[in-house]
Amino acid sequence: xxxxxxxxxxxxxxxxxxxxxxxxxxxxxxxxxxxxxxxxxxxxxxxxxxxxxxxxxxxxxxxxxxxxxxxxxxxxxxxxxxxxxxxxxxxxxxxxxxxxxxxxxxxxxxxxxxxxxxxxxxxxxxxxxxxxxxxxxxxxxxxxxxxxxxxxxxxxxxxxxxxxxxxxxxxxxxxxxxxxxxxxxxxxxxxxxxxxxxxxxxxxxxxxxxxxxxxxxxxxxxxxxxxxxxxxxxxxxxxxxxxxxxxxxxxxxxxxxxxxxxxxxxxxxxxxxxxxxxxxxxxxxxxxxxxxxxxxxxxxxxxxxxxxxxxxxxxxxxxxxxxxxxxxxxxxxxxxxxxxxxxxxxxxxxxxxxxxxxxxxxxxxxxxxxxxxxxxxxxxxxxxxxxxxxxxxxxxxxxxxxxxxxxxxxxxxxxxxxxxxxxxxxxxxxxxxxxx
Numbered sequence: 001x002x003x004x005x006x007x008x009x010x011x012x013x014x015x016x017x018x019x020x021x022x023x024x025x026x027x028x029x030x031x032x033x034x035x036x037x038x039x040x041x042x043x044x045x046x047x048x049x050x051x052x053x054x055x056x057x058x059x060x061x062x063x064x065x066x067x068x069x070x071x072x073x074x075x076x077x078x079x080x081x082x083x084x085x086x087x088x089x090x091x092x093x094x095x096x097x098x099x100x101x102x103x104x105x106x107x108x109x110x111x112x113x114x115x116x117x118x119x120x121x122x123x124x125x126x127x128x129x130x131x132x133x134x135x136x137x138x139x140x141x142x143x144x145x146x147x148x149x150x151x152x153x154x155x156x157x158x159x160x161x162x163x164x165x166x167x168x169x170x171x172x173x174x175x176x177x178x179x180x181x182x183x184x185x186x187x188x189x190x191x192x193x194x195x196x197x198x199x200x201x202x203x204x205x206x207x208x209x210x211x212x213x214x215x216x217x218x219x220x221x222x223x224x225x226x227x228x229x230x231x232x233x234x235x236x237x238x239x240x241x242x243x244x245x246x247x248x249x250x251x252x253x254x255x256x257x258x259x260x261x262x263x264x265x266x267x268x269x270x271x272x273x274x275x276x277x278x279x280x281x282x283x284x285x286x287x288x289x290x291x292x293x294x295x296x297x298x299x300x301x302x303x304x305x306x307x308x309x310x311x312x313x314x315x316x317x318x319x320x321x322x323x324x325x326x327x328x329x330x331x332x333x334x335x336x337x338x339x340x341x342x343x344x345x346x347x348x349x350x351x352x353x354x355x356x357x358x359x360x361x362x363x364x365x366x367x368x369x370x371x372x373x374x375x376x377x378x379x380x381x382x383x384x385x386x387x388x389x390x391x392x393x394x395x396x397x398x399x400x401x402x403x404x405x406x407x408x409x410x411x412x413x414x415x416x417x418x419x420x421x422x423x424x425x426x427x428x429x430x431x432x433x434x435x436x
Contacts, residue, residue, distance in 0.1 A: 065102070066179050069170035072100035073141075075109070077163055077187045083337075084155050085192050089120065092151045092163070098141040106171035109137040112164055116157035116191065155191045158286065160315045160341045163187040192336045193286075193293040194418065201294060202414035208298065209366060209393050209409060227255040238359060263325045263361055264299045267354050268292040268310040268339075269371035269378075270346040284372045284398055285312075285344040287418055291370050291395060293339050300332040304366075308335045309357055311348040315341040320348050324360070351377035355384075363389050372397040379403045 078093040094111065098104060112132045113124075124133040141147055155161075164185030171178050199205040228244045231251030244252035268288050272281035292308060299306040307325035314321050321338045328334075350371065358367070358381075367385055369392065371378065385392050386407045393409045396402050402410040 066170060068100075068102060069104050069107070069179055070168060070181050073098055073104070073107075073168070073170075075166060075168065075183065077111075079187060079189060082188070083190045083192065086155055086158060086194050088155050090153050090155060090189065092153055093148055094135075094137065094151065095146060095148045096139070096141060097146045098144060101143045103143050103145075104141045104170055107139055107141060108169045109135075109139075109166060110169075111135045111137075111166040112185075113153075114159070114161045116155070116159055117161055117189070118154040118156050120152040120154055122151050155189070158191050158193045158289065158340055161189040161191060163189070190337060190340050193339045194290040195297045195336075196290070196294045196417055198294060198298050200414070200417045201291065201411075202417075203411050208411065209368075209391065225254045228252040229255055236359075262304050263365040264295075264304040264306045264368065265325065265357065265361055265365065266292050266295050266299075266306065266308045266368045267350070267357075267370065268308065268312075268321075269350040269369070269373065270310060270312045270342075270344060271350060271371075271373050274373065274375070276346075280344065281372070282344055287413070287415055288370050288372060288397055289339050289342060290418060291397070291413055292368075293336060295368050295370070295395075296335045296339075297332060300335075303327070306331065306335070308338060309353055310339075310342055311346045311350045311353050312342045312344065313347050314338060315343055320353065322357075349377070351375065351381045354378070355381045358385055358388075358390070361390070364391070366391040366393065368393045368395060370395040370397065372400050374400050374403060379405075382408065 074095075074097040076095045076097075078095070080091040080093075081088075084090055092113075094109070096107070096109065112127055112129060112134055115131055115133050119135065122135060124135055127134045135151065137149060139147055162185050164183060164187070166183045168181045168183070169178055170180075198208045225241075228241050229252065231240065231253050235253045239253040241252045241254045268291075270285045270288060272284045273279060289310075292310070296306050296308050305325040305327050308321065308323045310321040312320060321342050323331075323335050323338050354367075354369070361367075367390055369378075369382065371394075374396065382392055382394065382403060383405055386405055391409070392407075393411055394402050395411050395413060397413060397415070402408070
């Protein structure tokens, strides 16, 4: 179950840098006021003297007020949840605190957020930063006052959404000067990909991956080594434990922990065109990611040791998505978080990833290949997997053809399930506990 999260991103403002911009008083005004003051004092005209003095005092007080307007100001964000599914609504709480005796008569907040989050009860403005929008709030704060705004956000698209940077602008009592301070980005919100029942995607409801050839039998988990033993002729070369071999002086191989869980590898191809310069079909990549997430959720619920791989880079890293199979209670959360952070741009050859990861799976494992394209290299890898005794479920998207291979299971996806009308009618997704 998802815990009641209320994570705060606290950002106490540093001291203003003193760069105050004048909205009214220019050098001409100040020099002119000083000249009028001197002229009035020289000629003994009190009206000119008072006028020049009033202008200079007003400008000085306003400038001094504005220089300290942002001192003692704290700005925080709080989210009612940090991990949600598309279509859910979260509450963003913005809190501004004035921790000094001097009031701030005019203060504006411009906080950036990604366009995938739609404010429901407040208007937003376009941002100069592509893919972002601005929430703007204009207010005033009294001495030692705290003001809080609650903004409901509709989480429309998958991804890792950031909040910030935020820009605070303060003005003096007369509105003659303005001071600005920019805060870096802070809070993040993770929106998982959509997860649908496989029956809604067009898979057979009882056996979406076909008939099992054999009952569940004892396999080994290659990610868990429990010991070593002497090498046998039938042992694969990759099982050799070289450090133990050096210590013993004879070939040693790893002994993996036995398991009865069937292993499933979900491989998601983000290529939508044969050549990268042809462009990118974002809708096709989002459907591929959602199909991969739905398959992984079904497999986890049916006690598969499931892992997910993709040829796109995970946000915040320079590596493609790779979540090895496992039966950890947080395995599904790890998978959904990885798919949520996945960028829609492919960077690695998909067939190469499938060929490199396949030897890590034991005999009899199942491979689900989700792809909008069928290059020749992918057909060759799928044929090799079938020849090696693996089960391969091929999930072509859009107009992708399926290879004509004996033993291949083909599952066409009902892409209408991802339409906005279907999304509005579907029930809320099952909460997923965040990975630790």
